[in-house]
Every structure is written in structure tokens, then in C-alpha cells.
Amino acid sequence: MIFPMMIIFYVMIIACNTDTQSENQKVPNQANSENIVIGTKGNTPPSQITPKPEENPSTIQINPSAKTTKTLPIFEVVSEHPKACINDHFSQFVRVHGMYVVGDEDAPSDYVLHTANILAQYLDNDEDGIPDDQVVTDYLVANGFIVPVWTKDIRENFWSSARGTWCEDNIRTVASMYHADSGDQWAIGGIEKAKIWDTNLEEVWHVVSAAWYRVYPEYFNDKFDDPRDSLLTEAVDAARGGYFEEAPKIYPAEAWYRYFDCPYGCQVHEYFYWITVANIGALDPAITNWCPNEEWSICTKEELRIRDVRAYDLLNNHGFKLPTHIPDGSYSPTKQ
Incomplete structure (x- = not known):
């Protein structure tokens, strides 16, 4: 898979780790379709159903004391996932604020990038380069949540082969996008431009919201x-x-x-x-x-x-930094 040249910016992030058949569409000529790698910094947080993938996020424990200091890109197309059990089934990877969107070899690259941009806009809805709620993002990263763009057959093969590997206990796919044989819709360029619904708005939110249930249980x-x-x-x-x-x-x-x-x-x-x-x-x-x-x-x-x-x-009315704008797949954190 060949992507355009990446533009790279980095700054330091201090992370508090807590606990279908679709036709290939042309990538819009906008910033999100390029392989952008942008750095971010820390942020103070405010005072469905398939076999293995649809796990219950309630079983995951929060570890608020764990902290790491590292330089992390906030949106980057990478060649692989750190774990081999992921790479055995996927060949496209986009790291978004420390999370991963992964796609199989037949997933259209513009679909994978679109899903990654939707995820980025849900995590950083004001697009200032910083997750709107760092605790929510840290929870998702620390607990191995990914967003797959795959088929049902690949999903079944992945979880079958994951038995006994690191992935079985450490990767969670509460929801996912199917690029074939599912009825999932892809509004490349956003729902207002494409004039169709975007299933990403639902499925990606199901992944992100898994953290909200655990981080703010009251x-x-x-x-x-x-x-x-x-x-x-x-x-x-x-x-x-x-x-x-x-x-x-x-x-x-x-x-x-x-x-x-x-x-x-x-x-x-x-x-x-x-x-x-x-x-x-x-x-x-x-x-x-x-x-x-x-x-x-x-x-x-x-x-x-x-x-x-x-x-x-x-x-x-409770001060939460929840999304206020419709993600359209054009993440561009230029408001820093």
C-alpha cells in the first residue's frame, strides 16, 4: 500500500494511562487524505454485536496511577502494529492519538483513512491537536481498543487465530467497519457533501464511548x-x-x-x-x-x-468535552 509523503510535526505528550460490498471511491483532495503525522501535548480532563469483537468494556479495569512520558504522533500512517498477532491479518495501519485503525489488504485505502479521520475527530472534536478528554483517550489506548476495517470472514479468522496470543487478552474491538457484504455506508467527504449516511458515525462512536462508561460511571x-x-x-x-x-x-x-x-x-x-x-x-x-x-x-x-x-x-450541562461538531473525515488540527 503506497501513501503520499507524510508531513511530520512532534511535541511532547504526557499520557495518564487509565483504565456491504462498497465500491472504491476517489480520495478527496484535502488534508485528511494525506498521511499527516502531527504531535500533541497533554490535556487535563474535565471535573453491537459480533462474537469476540463485541466485548463488554465493563470488564476492563482502570489504572489511573500508571503514567508514561513519550513522544507520540497524533495521526500517522504506519507500516505495522507493534504486535505480530495484529500484523498477521492486517496490512494497513493508522495511529490516531495512540489508538490504531487497521485494515485488511482488500480494504480500500480511502476507507481506512476516512475511518481514522472520523476517530480523530471524535477524540479531538475541536481539532486543536489535543484530545478533548485525555482520560477517555488514555483509557482506550491503555486497554487496546482498535477500529478494524475488515470483512466478517477476516473478523472470524482473526479471533480464532488470536487464541493463546497477546491479542486474545489485550485487543478489544467493541465495534468495527465492514468494507464488504454488510451494508455499511461510507460518506467520503462527510454526510453533507456525500449526501448519504456514514456508518462510521455510529460504529466509531461505539468504540470511543466504551471509555465514557468506565471513566465517568456516575x-x-x-x-x-x-x-x-x-x-x-x-x-x-x-x-x-x-x-x-x-x-x-x-x-x-x-x-x-x-x-x-x-x-x-x-x-x-x-x-x-x-x-x-x-x-x-x-x-x-x-x-x-x-x-x-x-x-x-x-x-x-x-x-x-x-x-x-x-x-x-x-x-x-455537566462540563464534559463531548463532540459538538459532525465528524466528516477531514481531520485537520490546525487550530493550535
Whole structure:
């Protein structure tokens, strides 16, 4: 895989480690399509379902005392992953704020780069070169979360061959993107430009949000292993018209969130995705036909403020540095 020449900038980062068939599309002529390698510095944090890949992030322990000091690029196309058990199945690698987006040899390179840019924009939504919440990013890095761009066959082969290797216990793929035989959509250039939905907005967020459940449990606990409520689960229960451990066959008439495919913890994850993309304007009917739908009907931030008071308050009134802009796959941290 040949990529254009990289532009490299480095500064010091002090990291606190916590615990389908798609046609190849032409890469837009913009900065994110180049192999950009940019450095960053530290930041003070604020006061679905496949076999092995869809692990429960609740099982991962946080280690807030572990600290490392190293020079890290924030966006870099690299030739390999540090671990051989990853390299045996993937040939494309993009390191994003210490995380990895990986692609198999048949994954279109513009797809892999697009996914990496979406990840970068979720982690650093204001694009100043610094993760918006360093603790969230550190958690994802320390616990081996990656974002694969692969096929279902490669996914199965990867986890089968990972048994007994470093990858079995140290790599986590809570969600992923499929470049073939899945129905995943790729809005190269962003949903407003491409005029289609971008599945990356959901799947990449599922990976990033895995950290929010663990790092801020009082606010975002998903109740997978920890039975305590959080502001997020309280909002879920209100949106579903009550608490249901399993999805009911028929939701109460007053419910505005109706998801039928998985148990409670998974319901929380899908809800967090819906409220996040509504809050950043990605569901606005003016730019997408993705909303309303039978699962979710709140399409704008203003509707969220009026109809889902708990969700709006959680996302906007507690000082968290959650995304506020729609990732479009054009990460360009030039606002430093």
C-alpha cells in the first residue's frame, strides 16, 4: 500500500494511562487524505454485536496511577502494529492519538483513512491537536481498543487465530467497519457533501464511548456489570417509557426510543449513540434521511432539548468535552 509523503510535526505528550460490498471511491483532495503525522501535548480532563469483537468494556479495569512520558504522533500512517498477532491479518495501519485503525489488504485505502479521520475527530472534536478528554483517550489506548476495517470472514479468522496470543487478552474491538457484504455506508467527504449516511458515525462512536462508561460511571455507567444507575441509564429508562431488562415486544406509547435487538446494556450503548449524533446535528433532516426512523425520532439538538431533557442536560450541562461538531473525515488540527 503506497501513501503520499507524510508531513511530520512532534511535541511532547504526557499520557495518564487509565483504565456491504462498497465500491472504491476517489480520495478527496484535502488534508485528511494525506498521511499527516502531527504531535500533541497533554490535556487535563474535565471535573453491537459480533462474537469476540463485541466485548463488554465493563470488564476492563482502570489504572489511573500508571503514567508514561513519550513522544507520540497524533495521526500517522504506519507500516505495522507493534504486535505480530495484529500484523498477521492486517496490512494497513493508522495511529490516531495512540489508538490504531487497521485494515485488511482488500480494504480500500480511502476507507481506512476516512475511518481514522472520523476517530480523530471524535477524540479531538475541536481539532486543536489535543484530545478533548485525555482520560477517555488514555483509557482506550491503555486497554487496546482498535477500529478494524475488515470483512466478517477476516473478523472470524482473526479471533480464532488470536487464541493463546497477546491479542486474545489485550485487543478489544467493541465495534468495527465492514468494507464488504454488510451494508455499511461510507460518506467520503462527510454526510453533507456525500449526501448519504456514514456508518462510521455510529460504529466509531461505539468504540470511543466504551471509555465514557468506565471513566465517568456516575454519569455514563451502562449497567453491564455494575448495577448502579447513572444519569445515562436514567435517561434511557425515561426514553423507553420505563426500565426493561430485555426489550419488550411492545414499547409504551410515550416512549421515543424503541430498540428491539439486544438486552439492557446494549440498549444503553445505542441510546448514547442516538443522543450524541442528534446533539451534534448529524440527524437533521435537512442533511440526512436517517431520521426519523422506527427506532429513534429526535432529529435535532433543539428537539433533544425539548423532548429528552435528561439526555440534553447530560450532554450539555455537566462540563464534559463531548463532540459538538459532525465528524466528516477531514481531520485537520490546525487550530493550535
